[in-house]
Amino acid sequence: MAAKDLFHDAVKQALLKEQWVITADPLKIRIERVKFEIDLAADKVLAADKEGRKIAIEIKSFLNSSVITDFHVALGQFLNYRLALQMTEPDRTLYLAVPVDTFASFFQEKFYQESVKFYRVKLVIYEPIQEVIVEWKD
Numbered sequence: 001m002a003a004k005d006l007f008h009d010a011v012k013q014a015l016l017k018e019q020w021v022i023t024a025d026p027l028k029i030r031i032e033r034v035k036f037e038i039d040l041a042a043d044k045v046l047a048a049d050k051e052g053r054k055i056a057i058e059i060k061s062f063l064n065s066s067v068i069t070d071f072h073v074a075l076g077q078f079l080n081y082r083l084a085l086q087m088t089e090p091d092r093t094l095y096l097a098v099p100v101d102t103f104a105s106f107f108q109e110k111f112y113q114e115s116v117k118f119y120r121v122k123l124v125i126y127e128p129i130q131e132v133i134v135e136w137k138d
Contacts, residue, residue, distance in 0.1 A: 005039065005059040005060060005061050006061045006063060007059060007061050007097075007099065007126070007128040008039060008040075008059050010126065010128040010129075010131045011039075011040065011057065011059045011097045011124070011126050011128075011131075012025065012040060013131040014126050014127075014131045014132050014133045015040070015042050015057075015133070017131065017132060017133075018044075018133055019044060020042040020043070020044050020055075021042060021043050021044065022040060022041070022042050023041045023042060023043050023054075024040065024041035025039075025040055025041075026038060026039055026040065026041075027039075027040065027041035027056050029081075029084045029085070029088050029089075031084060031087055031088065034084075036080070036081060036084045038056045038057070038058055038081050038085075038094070039056075039057055039058050039059045039097075040056065040057045040059070041054070041055070041056045041057075041092065042054075042055050042056075042057070043055075053093070054089070054091055054092040054093065055092060055093050055094070055095055056081070056085060056089075056092050056093070056094045056095070057094075057095045057096075057097050057124060058074070058077055058078055058081055058094065058095070058096050058097065059097040060074045060096065060097060060098060061099060061128075062074075062098065062099060062102040062106065067102070067106050071106070071112065071115075074096060075115065075119065075121070078094065078096050078119070078121055079119060081094055082094045093122060094122065095122045095123060095124045095136075096121055096122065096123055096124070097123075097124040097125075097126055098123055098124070098125055098126070099125075099126060099127070099128055100125050100126065100127045100134045103123070103125045103134075107123075122136075122137065122138050123135075123136075123137040124136055124137075125137065
């Protein structure tokens with residue numbers, strides 16, 4: 001099993017606070033001999049929608065000395081995981097979880113904003129100390 005991100009539990013608690021039900025920790029996907037482990041899967045039943053909403057979240061801390069390297073790894077994982085979900089669970093939406101301080105600085109640079117837009121990366125911005133979701137960016 002892959003190592004959990006430093007802020008894994010903070011994001012998990014933040015989702016629970018928003019009434020999400022954690023359905024997998026991690027979400028394991030296998031496509032022939034290729035195996036993936038996405039950090040979390042969660043479901044939420046909405047009053048107006050009996051089928052509810054299904055998500056998967058890949059959590060990143062962006063704490064290494066090279067944030068650009070962290071971004072490359074996160075984007076590559078996100079794109080591969082999104083394809084794997086499309087092949088196995090097309091009703092589940094993938095999000096990349098990013099700490100609020102990283103989003104407020106690094107993700108405000110034009111190149112990273114364009115990358116997120118171009119690759120259609122859905123973001124969950126979280127505050128790790130308070131264990132809350134600050135914003136969902138679809």
